[in-house]
Amino acid sequence: MSSKEAFKLAQEADLDLVKVAPTAKPPVCKIIDYGKYRYEMSRREKEARKKQKTVEVKEIRMSPNIEENDLNTKVNAAKKFLKKGDKVKVTLRFRGREMAHVQQSKHILDDFLEKLEDIAQVEKPPKMEGRNMSMVLVEKK
Template sequence: MAVKKGTEIEINEQIRDREVRVIGANGEQLGIMSAREAYMMARDQDMDLIKIAAMAAPPVVRIADFGKYRYEMLRKEKEARKNQHTTELKEIRMTPNIDTNDLNTKLSAARKFLEKGNKVKVALRFRGREMSRMNQSKHILDEFAEQLSDIAVLDKPAKVEGRNMAVVISPKK
């Protein structure tokens, strides 16, 4: 039996509702009747009675071949999964005394991530005596975000997280 969002699909004798709205094998409305009558009608056609909308009042059932119905549902789920895009959070780490060429390399990497539709977290890592100069290094993150402002927007401004200071940048829609 197929599992649908944590609940099982009820078919044939498993449907215990008093009244159900029945949809025929060709998609036509057959009206409201008892679940027993609907099951007999489905059995006469050598088909199954499948509950497709349990929360409706009265619940909606369909007369169809269960194997074919399950196959169609799995195919639709697979198609939906294929078309969705998940956004990842990519991280770029730097130190406060980063050189210009290294900064440009990090900028180009961030630009590639943003063009692919991912969010980018840019983190400045402080060690030792650099911790006392955290506020003077905020401009590095601000300039980094400014350089990418043509394709991205700032989600979260510079924030200190332990030994790091980070900003989150997401692509423009």
């Protein structure tokens, strides 16, 4: 029907004429209570936001001359983060002359991953970014 007829019907029913698909040929309209429609849409959006889970990225920083016990402490912290569902970014920071021995320090990240192998997998492999070498771990599914 024409838009004028539809508008008259909507006014008689004391409702609103809302274009559902304005780009369609011909445009699709609905006769509804617009206030109620907006309220329902906002409730749906709110419900969708409640069901979403935000994934945080937790960072664990280490230096190349980290000792075994300190590494184990960092591994335990990473386990806790992974079990909570967060991603873990493991960063190895190089300062001063430590930059000369970057390749020898890569084994620290490998050891870290080896200790978390049962619950974590690599999302982003170790990569040098400026003075930092970092990798991102996520929980195994």
